[in-house]
Amino acid sequence: MSDLPFFLGRLVRRPHEVAAVAPSSQALARAMAMEVPDDAIPGPVVELGPGTGRITRALLERGVAPPDLHCFEMSADFADHIRHNFDGVNVHHAPAQSLGQSGLRDVGAVISGLPLLSIPNPVVEDILNASFSVLRPGGVFVQFTYGPTPPVPEELREKLRLSHIRGRRIWNNLPPARIYTFRGTAELA
Numbered sequence: 001m002s003d004l005p006f007f008l009g010r011l012v013r014r015p016h017e018v019a020a021v022a023p024s025s026q027a028l029a030r031a032m033a034m035e036v037p038d039d040a041i042p043g044p045v046v047e048l049g050p051g052t053g054r055i056t057r058a059l060l061e062r063g064v065a066p067p068d069l070h071c072f073e074m075s076a077d078f079a080d081h082i083r084h085n086f087d088g089v090n091v092h093h094a095p096a097q098s099l100g101q102s103g104l105r106d107v108g109a110v111i112s113g114l115p116l117l118s119i120p121n122p123v124v125e126d127i128l129n130a131s132f133s134v135l136r137p138g139g140v141f142v143q144f145t146y147g148p149t150p151p152v153p154e155e156l157r158e159k160l161r162l163s164h165i166r167g168r169r170i171w172n173n174l175p176p177a178r179i180y181t182f183r184g185t186a187e188l189a
């Protein structure tokens with residue numbers, strides 16, 4: 001059954017949290033999952049804001065084992081949906097900002113489906129700090145955006161000493177999106 005009506009229902013009730021007109025396409029979800037480094041599997045991988053689970057499914061198809069996948073979802077409805085549809089996946093009904101207190105360590109990749117551009121800068125900073133506190137050296141923070149510039153503002157990238165790689169545009173998504181992969185450089189200094 002299509003997950004679109006469920007997604008749209010949440011969008012109407014919580015527009016600022018969902019902040020997208022449709023779930024990610026399969027093409028975007030697969031491209032996000034391909035950003036998990038080969039040597040991060042097996043090992044813990046985090047997904048932020050899974051929604052109806054398009055990227056969750058792509059991460060499992062990429063080879064992440066369900067017990068290695070940790071999803072952080074703020075909406076109780078979406079968290080329940082992921083629990084019921086993806087056996088064995090760890091679902092944390094908690095905001096992404098709480099990732100640092102989860103006890104997770106040595107995470108190979110944080111894959112974010114969060115609407116980062118709709119989130120206030122201090123909260124984005126908390127989310128990035130939490131993510132890089134659990135990522136292992138060389139681990140990646142992956143984020144898609146519909147906007148023309150990197151989804152983390154330059155000031156914050158400089159403050160947190162993040163480098164980034166700009167991926168190709170995924171046209172087969174509503175709207176077209178681009179994937180950015182961020183790495184911490186402080187550990188190299």
Ligand SMILES: C[S@@+](CC[C@H](N)C(=O)[O-])C[C@H]1O[C@@H](n2cnc3c(N)ncnc32)[C@H](O)[C@@H]1O
Nearest residue numbers: 018020023024049050051073074075095096113
């Ligand atoms: C744009 S939807 C993306 C859903 C899915 N990842 C996709 O690509 O189809 C954003 C998701 O992030 C969740 N969300 C928003 N802010 C959050 C936060 N601070 N922590 C955890 N989840 C959050 C929303 O509930 C929603 O599921």
